[in-house]
Amino acid sequence: MRIIADLHVHSKYARATSPRCDVAGLCEGAKTKGISLIASGDFTHPTYFNELKRDLSEGDDGSGIYSYGGIKFILSTEVAVSYDHRGKNKRMHHILLAPSLEITSQINDRLAKFGNLSEDGRPTLKISNAHLAEELFSISKEIMLIPAHAWTPWFAIFGSRCGVDSMEEAFEDQAKNIRAIETGLSSDPAMNWTLSSLDKYSLVSNSDAHSPEKLGREANVFDLDELSFRGITDAIKTRKGFVKTYEFYPEEGKYHYDGHRDCNVVLSPYESKAVKDICPVCRKKLTVGVLHRVIDLADRKLGFKPENAVPFQYVVPLTIVISKAIKRPETSTYVAEEYSKLVRYFGSEFAVYEAPEDQIRLATSKEIADAIVRVNTGRVRWIPGHDGVFGQLILDDARSARSALDKKQKNLSDF
Ligand SMILES: [Zn+2]
Numbered sequence: 001m002r003i004i005a006d007l008h009v010h011s012k013y014a015r016a017t018s019p020r021c022d023v024a025g026l027c028e029g030a031k032t033k034g035i036s037l038i039a040s041g042d043f044t045h046p047t048y049f050n051e052l053k054r055d056l057s058e059g060d061d062g063s064g065i066y067s068y069g070g071i072k073f074i075l076s077t078e079v080a081v082s083y084d085h086r087g088k089n090k091r092m093h094h095i096l097l098a099p100s101l102e103i104t105s106q107i108n109d110r111l112a113k114f115g116n117l118s119e120d121g122r123p124t125l126k127i128s129n130a131h132l133a134e135e136l137f138s139i140s141k142e143i144m145l146i147p148a149h150a151w152t153p154w155f156a157i158f159g160s161r162c163g164v165d166s167m168e169e170a171f172e173d174q175a176k177n178i179r180a181i182e183t184g185l186s187s188d189p190a191m192n193w194t195l196s197s198l199d200k201y202s203l204v205s206n207s208d209a210h211s212p213e214k215l216g217r218e219a220n221v222f223d224l225d226e227l228s229f230r231g232i233t234d235a236i237k238t239r240k241g242f243v244k245t246y247e248f249y250p251e252e253g254k255y256h257y258d259g260h261r262d263c264n265v266v267l268s269p270y271e272s273k274a275v276k277d278i279c280p281v282c283r284k285k286l287t288v289g290v291l292h293r294v295i296d297l298a299d300r301k302l303g304f305k306p307e308n309a310v311p312f313q314y315v316v317p318l319t320i321v322i323s324k325a326i327k328r329p330e331t332s333t334y335v336a337e338e339y340s341k342l343v344r345y346f347g348s349e350f351a352v353y354e355a356p357e358d359q360i361r362l363a364t365s366k367e368i369a370d371a372i373v374r375v376n377t378g379r380v381r382w383i384p385g386h387d388g389v390f391g392q393l394i395l396d397d398a399r400s401a402r403s404a405l406d407k408k409q410k411n412l413s414d415f
């Protein structure tokens with residue numbers, strides 16, 4: 001059974017989210033995208049937790065997987081931890097996956113001691129990573145704790161602003177109980193493979209969506225005999241049945257390069273190292289992005305693929321591809337119509353990414369088909385994302401995304 005899973009999303013009770021992010025809205029969004037297993041998001045929020053108990057139905061099988069409207073749900077939340085480490089405040093986000101509503105309820109009771117769970121769908125807890133892990137695993141060893149968007153400057157284990165340099169530094173003696181990290185939109189598995197210390201952690205990819213339209217920006221593909229919580233978490237841990245991940249081109253992510261959005265400064269790690277990470281416009285410290293941090297911590301060249309690594313495939317949200325192809329704004333009705341046409345033809349957005357070229361050409365106009373084929377074959381380039389601004393897709397071969405990666409490879413050993 002092939003399962004496309006998005007394990008990190010938010011509800012309408014988290015800050016800056018769409019009011020349609022509830023069980024029904026996530027279900028509808030998952031259908032359009034072709035996601036078969038969607039995270040509930042925000043199970044720590046008391047009001048939303050009551051909605052989950054009301055709306056989700058549990059099969060008789062005790063599989064730990066719930067359903068609504070034909071879509072399967074896995075109980076998931078994101079928490080922020082804040083603690084002092086070697087005289088500095090550290091803030092990091094973690095995804096939690098829970099095996100049942102009952103365990104979820106126990107998690108919520110326990111975590112309420114460390115912060116106000118009602119304040120935000122992603123609550124802030126005054127607790128260290130190791131202490132959080134201890135609390136969770138003392139409730140159930142089946143719970144999974146996955147560091148979220150591991151490289152983003154803020155709120156991530158390896159982030160330039162409030163992170164640390166290794167899993168052991170982050171989790172102390174609990175590091176052994178962490179089995180996966182989320183690569184986030186601004187890094188891809190190939191970048192993470194440049195750190196030998198991460199070989200033992202599986203790399204998962206999720207959308208971190210704040211609206212139903214953003215679901216599945218990244219996702220995980222599993223092939224399992226039967227769908228259960230244990231089946232999914234075992235596949236993540238062992239990589240057996242973990243087929244691939246769908247990835248953003250990392251250049252598209254909001255923190256791939258270094259820079260200052262207000263100063264209109266975008267720099268590669270090599271360029272910002274040359275100016276000692278100081279913004280040439282305002283003279284303040286640049287927001288150091290994901291590629292820079294990966295290069296700092298890497299002990300291998302880009303291009304190395306560890307044994308037992310899970311493959312990945314680049315995708316670009318279809319509305320962006322259509323918008324670029326027909327030169328209309330992403331939110332225009334033209335784009336919405338062309339998007340619906342393709343989704344109706346193939347059944348879902350992910351089915352479009354998997355369709356053979358001749359089928360794509362039958363289903364849509366030449367410009368849009370050309371653009372989709374370009375994205376699928378990597379013949380695109382990017383103005384890289386930086387300091388909270390998404391990267392911009394450019395549909396030409398002038399310098400392919402691949403050759404941008406080659407450039408990184410060449411320079412990786414220079415630092
Ligand atoms: Zn987060």
Ligand SMILES: [Zn+2]
Pocket residue numbers: 260262263265279280281282283284
């Ligand atoms: Zn600046």
